[in-house]
Amino acid sequence: RGREAGGRAMSERMQAVMWNPAKGGYEAAEAPVPEPGPRDLLIRVKASALNPVDAKMRGRIPADAPPRPLGFDACGEVLSKGGEVAGFAHGERVWYAGAADRPGSFATHQLVDHRIAAKAPASLDSADAAALPLTAITAWEALFDRLGYAALSETPQPQRLLVINGAGGVGSVALQLARLSGIRATATASRAESRDWCTRMGAADVVDHAALEEMAESGFDRILCAHDTDRYFPLMARLVAPQGRIVSIVGTQEKHDLAPLFQKSASFGWEYMFTRPVMQTPDMTRQGDILAQVARLCDAGKILPTRTETFRGLSVETIEAAQARLAEGRQIGKIAFVW
Template structure:
């Protein structure tokens, strides 16, 4: 089968950054499914792994952690899926990704794809949906109840990105929170409003912009951007005994002591942690099934931003470049290899 791999490079156009390779098709065993890929989405984690965030790549590595496709074969321990069914998933960071014609994936991380969406729309949802859900309900410990948290406020930093867009929607649909999102460009601010944000403020003047809404603090912060950039802002804006969750690492040093006097809780959300450490991986399949229901009921919508084209080196390179430029609204999706 064909796949696109990387040998690691900070410059996506460098030799070996992305290249077409040929591999044998493997048969699934245990909990695995073999899926023929119909569409994939590209995430910041793709560019980070390519650039060496998880260490140097000694061998060619297949990236890609958002996919929808048809099951072609199943392992002997699979009980909930059958050949021919369409599924969607994010997979795991320590196995070959979905930038390929076919992929082996643990069935416990998989759910049936939403039946009302086009494949490109479905491909845009797994990684961001899982990250948003776990961040809101596992890390911030919010109740899944539209009547809960009605007197509380959530600040979503980088609301127009893939995760931020999904956080806004889930918070609006599944809690009673007032949602304030940050965005700096008119088109990204409008996108946040379309996702359901009650208010949108500019993150370049975050403290003064929030205070201008009449609020001095917020109850919860979901930070989808570099925590070092916003650490002091978050320490200022979070209320006493509030909670902060973050998904993006930083090269800067941050002062954790700044949260002590308010007894603020800070936690990381890393969607790959469950599979990486074997901690109840089946929960991700359950969450994806719940997200599919929300999508099919029209309570949330796909965050598909742009379909780049079929999966090939040129289109994948373009997607990496757009993500690294930092001005993408919604998710970038590519269709199956030709």
């Protein structure tokens, strides 16, 4: 019997770039193709993408943990599926952002819970598709689940929005979703090319990061922080309006004074995209639903791709080169990998 029922060759092996915490570095590896659990899709990964969380994950994995592939964003085709999976067919093209507690997408094969995956946009190639899931889910959850905006509202929403780091991966999608939802967004960007990018993505206004210091107090009803919460927390506490909301996607290393928020009856909250899949929340399927809606927006030409750079080949060298590029701190949009 040359092939299994799902169409996968029995002799097929998985190629991967593993993070080895004991050695503190990446290594190329080969392993058996994993078998899907009851709710899993087995995906042949065609493209992946890089996110700041990839570098953070390296420091969170215990030194005595076995090597594992990192990477979250992916676009690929379904090879097989678990017995409880419905709505996906063999050979179908899907996209997803994965989960922090499972092996990642820097590999030729990956398992993903079908509840956090969706059919990929037909209008995007694999690299453009792979660059969107993590940032799209994060931006959607931040704006609509955490900050309280109405998704894709057909009428203008009066609450003024500030997006800190508008040209980054999450900011790039958040500005587009804001434009589609009647939200007037101000983005921060320091370089000319970053400011131009923010305007293209949908920002009504773009200001230099340093200009926040000069802005009037309580100028924004909602603030989305997509860069360095420790640096911007005092500014955000000053800029948020009474009864306003602040949401950050970046963890803190310092303690912060919440008293200014108390006086304003303002709130501070987190958006962590992996909460639903890692905690197995009852509404975990919402992430698959979000990706399905974003796919429709992409196919309708309403969401623009955010990939700006592509590295080809699955190797230690390409992963390390891309991460070095991202670490420079000047990245606009997303970096993708294709293999």
